[in-house]
Amino acid sequence: MSDPAPLLEARELTRVFRVGGLRSRKQLHAVDGANFVINPGEIVALVGESGSGKSTIARLLAQVYTPSSGEILFEGTPLSSLRSRRDVLAYRAAVPMVFQDPFSSLNPAYTVVHGIMRGLKLHRPDIGPADREAEARRVLEAVGLTPASQVVGRYPYELSGGQRQRIGFAQALAYHPKVILADEPVSMLDISIRIGLLNVMTSLRDDQGVSLLYITHDIASARYAADRMMVMYAGRIVESGPVEEVLGNPLHPYTQLLVAAVPDPRAELTVTAEMAKGEPPKVIDPGPGCRFADRCPLAREVCRTTTPPLLELKPGIRAACHVAADDLGRGEESTGGAPLGAKLAA
Template sequence: MIMTDARTDTSTAASNSGDTHDVLQAKGLTRTFRVGSGLRGRGRLHAVDDANFSIGRSEIVALVGESGSGKSTIARLLAQVYRPTSGEIFFDGKPLSSLRSRREVLRYRAAVPMVFQDPFSSLNPAYPVSHGILRGLKLHRPDIAPGERRAEAERLLTAVGLSPAAQIVDRYPYELSGGQRQRIGFAQALAYRPKLILADEPVSMLDISIRIGLLNVMTALRDEQGVSLLYITHDIASARYVADRMMVMYAGRIVESGPVDDVLGDPRHPYTQLLVAAVPDPRAELAVTAEMAKGEPPKVIDPGPGCRFADRCPLARDVCRTTTPPLLELAPGIEVACHVAAEEAGRGTESMATAR
């Protein structure tokens, strides 16, 4: 399947929304879990460590990384399934830790709904697919009269590419394909009138022939509804197709972020370089190369200082094993957590200054 670029200019989309500031920010976001039992076996698994990122209005941000890197944990932190061990999440400039009343929490969860990976278990088989949509409208859209909810549900189904909506709305999940069920998930999220949708591997369980349709739904939500999306995936091809920016995650840490074309066109972190080298054709599926498989898996239970990719990195130096690299802006809009990349960027700056 050939994927052409479905992205729009982010600045244009943001200006169309009438607001250019970030819809969500995370600062020092950390989540650890206690593992083991007994005094000697007790430790802390660092699922997410000191993550700093933002998501702009009318923007799709792809969060890429291998299994176990902490991508889904970030989604669950943003969805308030987990509470951060430390750090803060700001939504529309307001810290989530300040939400006190049930009404405030429900308002946030309506503004930031989640679309799950498995379209076969995310819908209740005992109810028609309209059930979740109508319930969302009842709870979060008091402006819609009871007699108008069905028409609104049909409008939402049409918005995610399900037509004729009048025939779909009363069907049960078992009567729909996987792709149709996943579109229902996006329709349910839209019923809340969201500002940001958390899409956790929404196309990974679908046949490749129908993935493109769901990716186009995501871009349409951004372009036509002004909705932002955090798209969690391990598939570089689909991330390049839909995302405006990309964040690369490894062993609980964000190691590189920036505009998707810059990150994939000129990767600076060795882990990102290996990911891109494994997919020389951006339309191909992500595969693990022999070089990526070298070394031990990253230690995320009580990790010490240093870069967690050091044992698998072909460029690792002594400092990489003793000092944790901070996420630094090495070029406009490009942030990288790598001692080697920072040193190379410094040499490049010095060379430019000397040439002047």
């Protein structure tokens, strides 16, 4: 039996923005040649520092931005082929977005159930007016807001930040989605209540069969909730694979830097902040080469002149790094018998 087709797939996805005024030809490369898939029933974490392009990817998938080049496919159908309003609404119902700020994403003039009811009317014509309130109560309880009767009549200011963010997930769940784009959904919440939202995400995957793209800069929460991880730096995906494999034995030096920022006794950390000094990455009219080269303790001349492709260096693990590719491709010859991690530590 063949594997199921990806729900979402990006092929050479690129988004550039013109900067510097009307006559300027400068371009900011927010996302550059991203290739990835999101499969049914999985949580994929997209991690990286601020400005790496994570939220731009979410907005491209949500059709807030249009790609400068490349293509997005949903269940094998290119989004560029969606022409009718009906098809566009069907896609946006199947791939809704939960935003970072749980307060500004809700209308303070209406009760919190208003957005759910409005979304049901727009995206779920199969549910009649008489049944919408029951469906609204169902999705509220599905995200842990129980009993729903104590929530439906409240306004956003009457709820805590965690409760408001659960409302955001309830709105998305009401559309009967296949993939939820969660853009930093717990970053504005107290750390004591983040675990509850992460559990909501895993329950949506396990109980509702919904896939999620979880965008975050928090390695610990990604490890807790995600099945797979993609690491992004300066507009490019530099490493991807099963979350425990990526964090337990990172191949790319930037991934090692991220892991080193959250010490874990299970991981053999070899890159520290002291080893990765340098200027911020250049994303305005960047030239060829690895964008991490100026901060990388292992950078070679080829790293500054040739952009490394994202290759499968281990089963299921892809990384865009000349050093890692040479090390794993030539074995002991490239490092004098030492693995890449030991070479970084030397």
